[in-house]
Amino acid sequence: MRLFVPCIEGTVTTITIFYTIVTTFDNRTVIFPNSKLSNEVIVNLSREGRRRMDIEVTFPYDLPFAQLKSVIESALHANRDILKEPVTRVGIISMDEKGYKVSINAWSKAHGYQDTRQQVYEVIMEAIANAGIKMTA
Secondary structure, three states: OOEEEOOEEEEEEEEEEEEEEEEEEEEEEEEEHHHHOOOOEEEEOOOOEEEEEEEEEEEEEOHHHHHHHHHHHHHHOOOOOOOOOOOOOEEEEEEEEEEEEEEEEEEEEEOHHHHHHHHHHHHHHHHHHOOOOOOHH
């Protein structure tokens, strides 16, 4: 089980009658008194087995969205760590003077989420660059 208490994210390694031990993703050991956990909001990041990553990027208006969407979807479908279900979504979520903002929603396994997220950013950047697409600064 992975646990997220504000500012602490990690894997629960031990639960005793008085305290719970969490190993953070940067290998710190955090000991919580169970009384604190019973009075706090706890978000379990791994219970469902998968997590959605949300990425937002702004592009200039002169870039056709259909072309951009095709490039991003192809890059995501080629990535073996992106789950096929639920399906990925790529869509415009806002527009301002800089351009239009695109939201990318892709699903991965809960364990390994951070590694997959970093990899997805790299894959999308590479696909966009290879297509000759310029992002708004």
